[in-house]
């Protein structure tokens with residue numbers, strides 16, 4: 001009979017393999033979801049999911065996010081070393097690793113270029129005007145991160161302080177980044193960020209945005225921590241419709 005440790009190791013490997021497959025499915029679902037919304041134009045953007053404390057799955061460099069398949073995914077450790085996969089990991093892996101390092105609860109990181117949010121990033125205009133309830137509760141404050149070359153360690157360093165207490169970012173003159181405890185949370189936060197940019201543009205035409213009084217704002221902020229685990233349902237993997 002095999003020693004007890006052996007059975008433990010087999011079980012651990014099986015659990016890790018299952019977590020890896022689940023992470024791959026989530027990355028594929030998120031890539032297709034965002035691709036259908038035209039957030040990943042011209043193969044740009046990248047998606048990753050945490051497998052364990054030490055491992056993540058990310059899209060390969062140059063993958064078509066709307067048509068992701070298993071072949072487009074790369075398994076890496078948190079130091080950035082590739083462990084499995086046909087292609088090279090996304091060139092923007094550094095900021096994904098930084099997000100997982102600083103936020104143990106985060107399971108998915110998405111970088112995309114939704115057009116309205118990217119316009120704010122390209123003009124270095126903060127998205128801090130709206131106090132709509134869903135924006136405060138589900139998205140939270142949006143941080144405008146100073147420009148650094150995409151993929152560089154400098155960009156990851158620029159993110160390290162705001163990563164601690166934000167889930168949504170504009171990357172100056174580049175695009176957007178969102179995090180989530182689930183794939184759905186990270187993907188819907190990219191939707192909310194883009195919606196924030198579109199509605200902000202419209203409110204600029206109509207007048208001054210409504211400002212909540214401090215008590216109203218505090219109430220919504222208290223909902224934000226109470227609802228930290230929203231969006232637990234899986235994303236659909238269908239290619240054509242949600």
Ligand SMILES: [Zn+2]
Pocket residue numbers: 044045092111150174175
């Ligand atoms: Zn980019």
